[in-house]
Amino acid sequence: MYQIFVEIVIVGFSKFYKLYHNIDIISRILYIPIDKVGLLVYDGANSKERRLFRMEKTESLRRRAPVRWLTVTAVFMAMNIALSSFGMPVPGGHLYLNDIVICTAAILLDPVGAFAVGGLGAFLGDMFFYPAPMFVSLVTHGLQAAVISLCAHSLSKNRFGGAVLGVTLGAVIMVVGYSLGRAFVYSTPKYAILKLPFQILQAVVGAVCGIVICFPCRLTKTWDQWCQTGSV
Numbered sequence: 001m002y003q004i005f006v007e008i009v010i011v012g013f014s015k016f017y018k019l020y021h022n023i024d025i026i027s028r029i030l031y032i033p034i035d036k037v038g039l040l041v042y043d044g045a046n047s048k049e050r051r052l053f054r055m056e057k058t059e060s061l062r063r064r065a066p067v068r069w070l071t072v073t074a075v076f077m078a079m080n081i082a083l084s085s086f087g088m089p090v091p092g093g094h095l096y097l098n099d100i101v102i103c104t105a106a107i108l109l110d111p112v113g114a115f116a117v118g119g120l121g122a123f124l125g126d127m128f129f130y131p132a133p134m135f136v137s138l139v140t141h142g143l144q145a146a147v148i149s150l151c152a153h154s155l156s157k158n159r160f161g162g163a164v165l166g167v168t169l170g171a172v173i174m175v176v177g178y179s180l181g182r183a184f185v186y187s188t189p190k191y192a193i194l195k196l197p198f199q200i201l202q203a204v205v206g207a208v209c210g211i212v213i214c215f216p217c218r219l220t221k222t223w224d225q226w227c228q229t230g231s232v
Helices: 001-021 023-030 056-064 068-084 098-108 109-128 134-153 159-184 191-215 219-229
Strands: 037-042 050-056 088-091 093-095
Touching: 001 037, 056 068, 068 098, 068 109, 093 219, 098 134, 098 159, 098 191, 098 219, 109 134, 134 159, 159 191, 191 219
Parallel strands: none
Antiparallel strands: 037 050, 088 093
């Protein structure tokens, strides 16, 4: 069973990775010029291209060392799956710690890797341990991780400020997504309201711990050095 599970993860993620590298096809379909470093849009007023997103360090890791990038992403994904399998008992329910992994990975990785860790990792964790919310987890945690990554790498010259904005938006996405999913997809609105405090607590713990691990603990500095040189 575990061999089949590993094969599914490897094959599925490899196809997802190949799709990203064929992004120029998507660019032609949507008439949006996209490159591997960031997103370029055409500014009709100034007849110039404007770069909206810049993610050189994480993107360079994927270009220069795709196997290393794939390995790190898979490790984060495995951690997410593991932490999705159990929760810490708290009064009235359980607290799941997988948001810590999602926020940390999203701050470090590019949006593609972040979505894989958050969305696919949570999906697989639920599929094996609690299947009911697995599609809600795929969409909610995937979107949460992608938004955090975009903010951390793109929307602010100050990476710390972008990461704080990202985890804040990600926490809102997680709480709203799971509340709506619990209310209308796999449970009832009454139960969603009952579990709302636990969702907020999980989102806050994940956001705060992710920021602390990446910045005060200087993981981002180690990560950037490793991406550029391959050593720490």
